Amino acid sequence: MYDIEKICALGRAVIETEASIIHTLVARIDHTFAAACQQLLACEGKIIVMGMGKSGHIGKKIAATFASTGSPAFFIHPGEAKHGDFGMITAKDVLLILSNSGETEEILAILPFIKRLDLVLIALTGNPQSTLAKAATINIDVSVSKEACPLGLAPTSSTTAALVMGDALAISLLEKRGFTAEDFARSHPGGTLGKKLLLRIDELMHTGHAIPKVNYDALLKTALIEMTQKKLGMTTIVYDDNRLAGVFTDGDIRRAFDKNTDIHNTYIHQVMTSMPKVITKNTLAAEALHMMQTHKITSLIVVNPENHPIGIVHLHDILRAGVV
Numbered sequence: 001m002y003d004i005e006k007i008c009a010l011g012r013a014v015i016e017t018e019a020s021i022i023h024t025l026v027a028r029i030d031h032t033f034a035a036a037c038q039q040l041l042a043c044e045g046k047i048i049v050m051g052m053g054k055s056g057h058i059g060k061k062i063a064a065t066f067a068s069t070g071s072p073a074f075f076i077h078p079g080e081a082k083h084g085d086f087g088m089i090t091a092k093d094v095l096l097i098l099s100n101s102g103e104t105e106e107i108l109a110i111l112p113f114i115k116r117l118d119l120v121l122i123a124l125t126g127n128p129q130s131t132l133a134k135a136a137t138i139n140i141d142v143s144v145s146k147e148a149c150p151l152g153l154a155p156t157s158s159t160t161a162a163l164v165m166g167d168a169l170a171i172s173l174l175e176k177r178g179f180t181a182e183d184f185a186r187s188h189p190g191g192t193l194g195k196k197l198l199l200r201i202d203e204l205m206h207t208g209h210a211i212p213k214v215n216y217d218a219l220l221k222t223a224l225i226e227m228t229q230k231k232l233g234m235t236t237i238v239y240d241d242n243r244l245a246g247v248f249t250d251g252d253i254r255r256a257f258d259k260n261t262d263i264h265n266t267y268i269h270q271v272m273t274s275m276p277k278v279i280t281k282n283t284l285a286a287e288a289l290h291m292m293q294t295h296k297i298t299s300l301i302v303v304n305p306e307n308h309p310i311g312i313v314h315l316h317d318i319l320r321a322g323v324v
Contacts, residue, residue, distance in 0.1 A: 010150075013148075014156065018156065018160045025142070028140065028142075033169075035138050037169060037176065039122060040094055040173055046094075047093070048093050048096070049062055049097075050097045052099070053104075054155040054159050056077065057159075060075045062163065062169075065170045071173050076089070081113075091119070096123075096169075097122070098125075099126075099132050100159075100162070103132070108132065115135070124166070125143075126143040142162050200282055201284075201285055201300075201302060203321075204317040204318060205302050205311030206312045207311045211312055212226050212227055212234060213235060213237075214237055214268055215237070217269070220256065223235050237268055237269060242308045245269065245274070246272035247272060248272045255271075256271045278307075279301075279303075279313070283302075285321060292315050299314050
């Protein structure tokens with residue numbers, strides 16, 4: 001049977017060790033770090049990230065972070081680089097290579113090719129005196145006092161340090177480039193954030209004959225027929241010139257029936273809700289969702305500058321689109 005307290009103590013020790021290691025990196029954000037950012041910012045090509053083993057896994061994540069925050073980047077495996085993938089690298093690119101020891105064989109093997117192309121090489125190493133560190137244009141020290149592994153063998157603190165420093169570089173570039181939330185969404189068009197920041201109601205709203213609509217002087221029974229046919233749980237009410245007068249919803253039906261309203265002899269303007277909530281074209285779907293949630297309604301009427309209904313956006317349309 002497991003000793004729960006001992007297991008939890010070990011888990012906490014790992015986190016505390018790595019947290020303390022991360023804190024030591026703060027002092028290394030200096031002129032060297034700034035110089036690396038300047039080189040990356042000046043890059044006219046792409047940022048090529050490399051690393052072997054665990055450093056490679058961290059490198060892939062760093063490359064992905066660069067790419068999604070406005071700095072075009074991709075990862076190349078050092079072993080594959082010397083077997084053809086080096087052809088993907090151009091003289092305008094900047095290399096970012098990770099190696100805790102700075103003596104990784106596969107990386108040292110491609111240093112001559114890097115020098116031949118006269119590429120800018122930024123290294124993240126745990127040994128400032130290593131071959132890679134000395135060959136680099138700029139070396140950022142990500143050395144750690146110890147690994148979080150009790151045996152001192154498994155890369156833990158060292159990989160965390162490299163990852164955090166990579167994030168620091170990427171986010172510093174993001175800020176310097178003036179990268180915005182909308183820019184971020186454009187690189188994540190299929191994700192929830194992309195939909196929140198890019199999807200507009202124009203792409204979701206019901207238009208034309210799909211808009212439930214009755215005249216201001218129509219009978220309540222006519223409005224009920226219109227609601228049943230259009231299946232949006234509401235209908236707009238308009239004046240003769242098509243200006244919006246009000247809305248009648250499922251909730252209004254229940255309130256009318258509670259009062260024993262005669263559907264055959266009651267005019268819709270007598271039971272409608274005046275001054276309904278409306279939005280205009282080009283409104284973000286996320287903003288429409290927020291309005292619905294705030295006012296506890298399931299539909300919004302889209303109007304033009306003349307206050308004519310030109311569309312209906314329903315809560316279900318927004319939820320189906322993944323804007324949550």
